[in-house]
Amino acid sequence: MSSSPAASVLFVCVHNAGRSQMAAGFLSHLAGARVEVRSAGSIPADQVNPAAVEAMKEVGIDISDQKPKVLTTEAVQASDYVVTMGCGDACPIFPGKKYLDWALEDPAGKGVESVRPIRDEIKTRIQALVAEIDAQQEK
Template sequence: MFVCVHNAGRSQMAAAYAHHLSGGAVEVRSAGSAPAETINPAVREALLEEGIDISAEKPKVLTDQAVRASDVVITMGCGDTCPFYPGKRYEDWVLEDPAGQGVDAVRPIRDDIKRRVTELLASLGVPVQPLPGDR
Protein backbone atom coordinates (compact mmCIF):
# COMPACT_ATOMS: atom_id res chain seq x y z
CA MET A 1 0.00 0.00 0.00
CA PHE A 2 1.29 3.43 -0.98
CA VAL A 3 0.02 6.43 0.99
CA CYS A 4 0.53 10.16 0.48
CA VAL A 5 -1.56 13.19 1.33
CA HIS A 6 -3.59 13.75 -1.86
CA ASN A 7 -3.21 10.34 -3.59
CA ALA A 8 -2.79 12.35 -6.78
CA GLY A 9 0.95 12.10 -7.36
CA ARG A 10 3.57 10.15 -5.42
CA SER A 11 1.40 7.27 -4.22
CA GLN A 12 -0.26 6.96 -7.64
CA MET A 13 3.14 6.77 -9.37
CA ALA A 14 4.40 4.19 -6.87
CA ALA A 15 1.26 2.07 -7.23
CA ALA A 16 1.45 2.20 -11.04
CA TYR A 17 5.11 1.18 -11.01
CA ALA A 18 4.49 -1.62 -8.48
CA HIS A 19 1.68 -3.00 -10.62
CA HIS A 20 3.56 -2.81 -13.92
CA LEU A 21 7.04 -3.76 -12.70
CA SER A 22 5.64 -6.80 -10.83
CA GLY A 23 3.68 -7.87 -13.91
CA GLY A 24 0.58 -7.84 -11.71
CA ALA A 25 2.13 -10.35 -9.29
CA VAL A 26 1.43 -8.16 -6.25
CA GLU A 27 -1.85 -6.66 -5.13
CA VAL A 28 -1.30 -2.91 -5.06
CA ARG A 29 -3.27 -0.27 -3.17
CA SER A 30 -2.86 3.48 -2.90
CA ALA A 31 -4.70 6.09 -0.87
CA GLY A 32 -4.42 9.57 0.59
CA SER A 33 -5.04 11.09 3.98
CA ALA A 34 -6.78 14.05 2.25
CA PRO A 35 -7.48 12.90 -1.34
CA ALA A 36 -7.56 15.39 -4.19
CA GLU A 37 -10.36 15.51 -6.75
CA THR A 38 -8.20 14.26 -9.65
CA ILE A 39 -4.78 12.88 -10.51
CA ASN A 40 -2.07 15.50 -11.02
CA PRO A 41 -1.88 16.08 -14.83
CA ALA A 42 1.93 16.39 -14.77
CA VAL A 43 2.14 13.02 -13.00
CA ARG A 44 -0.15 11.46 -15.60
CA GLU A 45 2.01 12.90 -18.39
CA ALA A 46 5.27 11.76 -16.79
CA LEU A 47 3.97 8.19 -16.46
CA LEU A 48 2.69 8.19 -20.05
CA GLU A 49 6.31 8.80 -21.07
CA GLU A 50 7.04 5.43 -19.44
CA GLY A 51 4.16 3.74 -21.27
CA ILE A 52 1.90 3.71 -18.18
CA ASP A 53 -1.58 5.24 -18.46
CA ILE A 54 -3.17 6.18 -15.12
CA SER A 55 -5.90 8.39 -16.60
CA ALA A 56 -8.63 6.05 -15.28
CA GLU A 57 -7.30 6.24 -11.70
CA LYS A 58 -9.04 8.34 -9.04
CA PRO A 59 -7.66 9.51 -5.68
CA LYS A 60 -8.95 7.35 -2.82
CA VAL A 61 -9.28 7.99 0.89
CA LEU A 62 -7.06 6.11 3.33
CA THR A 63 -9.01 3.55 5.39
CA ASP A 64 -8.07 1.29 8.29
CA GLN A 65 -9.39 -1.66 6.29
CA ALA A 66 -6.97 -1.02 3.39
CA VAL A 67 -4.01 -0.78 5.78
CA ARG A 68 -5.06 -3.97 7.59
CA ALA A 69 -5.27 -5.80 4.25
CA SER A 70 -1.73 -4.75 3.27
CA ASP A 71 1.54 -6.49 4.15
CA VAL A 72 3.75 -3.49 3.31
CA VAL A 73 2.78 0.15 3.88
CA ILE A 74 4.85 2.89 2.24
CA THR A 75 4.11 6.43 3.41
CA MET A 76 5.18 9.55 1.54
CA GLY A 77 4.71 12.76 3.46
CA CYS A 78 1.48 11.92 5.28
CA GLY A 79 3.02 11.92 8.74
CA ASP A 80 1.15 10.16 11.52
CA THR A 81 -2.19 9.95 9.70
CA CYS A 82 -1.50 6.37 8.60
CA PRO A 83 -2.80 3.77 11.06
CA PHE A 84 -0.13 1.51 12.52
CA TYR A 85 -0.68 -2.22 12.94
CA PRO A 86 1.96 -4.53 14.43
CA GLY A 87 3.35 -7.15 12.07
CA LYS A 88 3.23 -4.95 8.97
CA ARG A 89 6.30 -3.65 7.21
CA TYR A 90 6.32 0.17 7.22
CA GLU A 91 8.64 2.47 5.30
CA ASP A 92 8.54 6.24 4.98
CA TRP A 93 9.87 7.53 1.67
CA VAL A 94 10.94 11.18 1.80
CA LEU A 95 10.09 12.52 -1.66
CA GLU A 96 9.39 15.95 -3.06
CA ASP A 97 5.67 16.61 -3.56
CA PRO A 98 4.81 16.99 -7.27
CA ALA A 99 1.70 19.07 -6.47
CA GLY A 100 1.63 22.25 -8.52
CA GLN A 101 4.75 21.33 -10.50
CA GLY A 102 5.20 20.82 -14.22
CA VAL A 103 6.30 17.61 -15.90
CA ASP A 104 9.96 18.71 -15.97
CA ALA A 105 9.97 18.88 -12.16
CA VAL A 106 7.96 15.64 -11.84
CA ARG A 107 10.36 13.49 -13.92
CA PRO A 108 13.11 13.28 -11.23
CA ILE A 109 10.47 12.41 -8.60
CA ARG A 110 9.07 9.76 -10.96
CA ASP A 111 12.52 8.30 -11.56
CA ASP A 112 13.27 8.17 -7.81
CA ILE A 113 9.96 6.40 -7.17
CA LYS A 114 10.68 3.90 -9.96
CA ARG A 115 14.07 3.11 -8.40
CA ARG A 116 12.57 2.70 -4.92
CA VAL A 117 9.73 0.47 -6.17
CA THR A 118 12.24 -1.69 -8.06
CA GLU A 119 14.28 -2.09 -4.85
CA LEU A 120 11.12 -2.81 -2.84
CA LEU A 121 10.03 -5.54 -5.26
CA ALA A 122 13.52 -7.08 -5.17
CA SER A 123 13.41 -7.10 -1.34
CA LEU A 124 10.12 -9.00 -1.57
CA GLY A 125 11.56 -11.51 -4.03
CA VAL A 126 9.31 -10.32 -6.87
CA PRO A 127 10.91 -10.44 -10.34
CA VAL A 128 10.85 -7.06 -12.11
CA GLN A 129 9.18 -7.01 -15.52
CA PRO A 130 9.87 -4.52 -18.34
CA LEU A 131 7.55 -1.52 -18.56
CA PRO A 132 5.19 -1.13 -21.54
CA GLY A 133 7.51 1.52 -23.01
CA ASP A 134 10.55 -0.79 -22.63
CA ARG A 135 9.20 -3.56 -24.86
Protein backbone atom coordinates in the same frame (compact mmCIF):
# COMPACT_ATOMS: atom_id res chain seq x y z
CA MET B 1 3.93 -20.52 -8.37
CA SER B 2 0.75 -19.90 -6.39
CA SER B 3 -2.11 -17.87 -7.85
CA SER B 4 -2.32 -15.56 -4.84
CA PRO B 5 -0.16 -12.42 -4.75
CA ALA B 6 3.24 -12.67 -3.05
CA ALA B 7 2.50 -9.49 -1.09
CA SER B 8 0.12 -6.59 -0.77
CA VAL B 9 1.47 -3.04 -0.86
CA LEU B 10 -0.32 0.17 0.09
CA PHE B 11 1.12 3.52 -1.00
CA VAL B 12 -0.03 6.53 1.02
CA CYS B 13 0.47 10.24 0.49
CA VAL B 14 -1.66 13.23 1.45
CA HIS B 15 -3.63 13.74 -1.76
CA ASN B 16 -3.21 10.33 -3.45
CA ALA B 17 -2.73 12.31 -6.64
CA GLY B 18 0.99 12.16 -7.42
CA ARG B 19 3.65 10.15 -5.61
CA SER B 20 1.43 7.30 -4.43
CA GLN B 21 -0.27 7.03 -7.81
CA MET B 22 3.07 6.91 -9.66
CA ALA B 23 4.38 4.31 -7.19
CA ALA B 24 1.27 2.16 -7.62
CA GLY B 25 1.58 2.45 -11.40
CA PHE B 26 5.22 1.35 -11.36
CA LEU B 27 4.59 -1.55 -8.97
CA SER B 28 1.63 -2.83 -11.00
CA HIS B 29 3.72 -2.54 -14.18
CA LEU B 30 6.88 -4.16 -12.79
CA ALA B 31 5.38 -6.87 -10.55
CA GLY B 32 2.12 -7.62 -12.35
CA ALA B 33 -0.17 -10.02 -10.53
CA ARG B 34 2.65 -11.07 -8.17
CA VAL B 35 1.84 -8.12 -5.93
CA GLU B 36 -1.51 -6.64 -4.91
CA VAL B 37 -1.29 -2.85 -5.18
CA ARG B 38 -3.31 -0.19 -3.36
CA SER B 39 -2.93 3.55 -2.96
CA ALA B 40 -4.73 6.09 -0.82
CA GLY B 41 -4.49 9.56 0.66
CA SER B 42 -5.24 11.12 4.01
CA ILE B 43 -6.93 14.07 2.23
CA PRO B 44 -7.60 12.83 -1.33
CA ALA B 45 -7.57 15.31 -4.20
CA ASP B 46 -10.30 15.52 -6.83
CA GLN B 47 -8.10 14.03 -9.55
CA VAL B 48 -4.69 12.57 -10.22
CA ASN B 49 -2.07 15.24 -10.91
CA PRO B 50 -1.99 15.77 -14.71
CA ALA B 51 1.81 16.24 -14.62
CA ALA B 52 2.17 12.85 -12.88
CA VAL B 53 -0.09 11.25 -15.52
CA GLU B 54 2.02 12.80 -18.30
CA ALA B 55 5.35 11.83 -16.68
CA MET B 56 4.19 8.21 -16.32
CA LYS B 57 2.88 8.15 -19.90
CA GLU B 58 6.41 9.08 -21.03
CA VAL B 59 7.66 5.76 -19.61
CA GLY B 60 4.77 3.74 -21.02
CA ILE B 61 2.57 3.51 -17.92
CA ASP B 62 -0.99 4.87 -18.07
CA ILE B 63 -2.40 6.03 -14.73
CA SER B 64 -4.98 8.36 -16.29
CA ASP B 65 -7.88 6.13 -15.20
CA GLN B 66 -6.91 6.23 -11.52
CA LYS B 67 -8.90 8.19 -8.94
CA PRO B 68 -7.62 9.46 -5.57
CA LYS B 69 -8.99 7.31 -2.74
CA VAL B 70 -9.35 7.98 0.96
CA LEU B 71 -7.05 6.12 3.35
CA THR B 72 -8.96 3.54 5.39
CA THR B 73 -7.97 1.41 8.34
CA GLU B 74 -9.09 -1.63 6.33
CA ALA B 75 -6.65 -0.85 3.51
CA VAL B 76 -3.77 -0.71 5.99
CA GLN B 77 -4.88 -3.92 7.73
CA ALA B 78 -5.08 -5.74 4.36
CA SER B 79 -1.55 -4.76 3.33
CA ASP B 80 1.79 -6.42 4.06
CA TYR B 81 3.77 -3.28 3.20
CA VAL B 82 2.67 0.28 3.91
CA VAL B 83 4.75 2.88 2.09
CA THR B 84 4.16 6.41 3.33
CA MET B 85 5.17 9.48 1.36
CA GLY B 86 4.53 12.42 3.63
CA CYS B 87 1.15 11.57 5.15
CA GLY B 88 2.38 12.37 8.65
CA ASP B 89 0.44 10.99 11.58
CA ALA B 90 -2.61 10.12 9.48
CA CYS B 91 -1.38 6.57 8.79
CA PRO B 92 -2.61 4.02 11.33
CA ILE B 93 0.05 1.65 12.66
CA PHE B 94 -0.66 -2.07 13.01
CA PRO B 95 1.72 -4.77 14.24
CA GLY B 96 3.00 -7.21 11.64
CA LYS B 97 3.13 -4.70 8.77
CA LYS B 98 6.32 -3.48 7.19
CA TYR B 99 6.31 0.32 7.15
CA LEU B 100 8.55 2.28 4.80
CA ASP B 101 8.66 6.06 4.78
CA TRP B 102 9.89 7.47 1.49
CA ALA B 103 10.88 11.12 1.70
CA LEU B 104 9.98 12.30 -1.78
CA GLU B 105 9.31 15.78 -3.08
CA ASP B 106 5.60 16.49 -3.57
CA PRO B 107 4.79 16.96 -7.28
CA ALA B 108 1.67 19.06 -6.50
CA GLY B 109 1.65 22.26 -8.52
CA LYS B 110 4.75 21.31 -10.52
CA GLY B 111 5.09 20.90 -14.27
CA VAL B 112 6.08 17.64 -15.92
CA GLU B 113 9.75 18.74 -16.11
CA SER B 114 9.85 18.93 -12.30
CA VAL B 115 7.90 15.68 -11.88
CA ARG B 116 10.29 13.56 -13.98
CA PRO B 117 13.05 13.36 -11.31
CA ILE B 118 10.44 12.41 -8.67
CA ARG B 119 9.08 9.74 -11.03
CA ASP B 120 12.57 8.36 -11.62
CA GLU B 121 13.33 8.22 -7.88
CA ILE B 122 10.05 6.37 -7.31
CA LYS B 123 10.93 3.85 -10.04
CA THR B 124 14.30 3.15 -8.40
CA ARG B 125 12.63 2.58 -5.03
CA ILE B 126 9.94 0.36 -6.58
CA GLN B 127 12.58 -1.80 -8.27
CA ALA B 128 14.27 -2.30 -4.89
CA LEU B 129 10.91 -3.10 -3.26
CA VAL B 130 10.09 -5.71 -5.94
CA ALA B 131 13.50 -7.31 -5.37
CA GLU B 132 12.83 -7.40 -1.60
CA ILE B 133 9.39 -8.96 -2.07
CA ASP B 134 10.79 -11.54 -4.50
CA ALA B 135 13.60 -12.37 -2.07
CA GLN B 136 11.06 -12.93 0.72
CA GLN B 137 9.19 -15.38 -1.51
CA GLU B 138 12.34 -17.41 -2.10
CA LYS B 139 12.78 -18.05 1.63
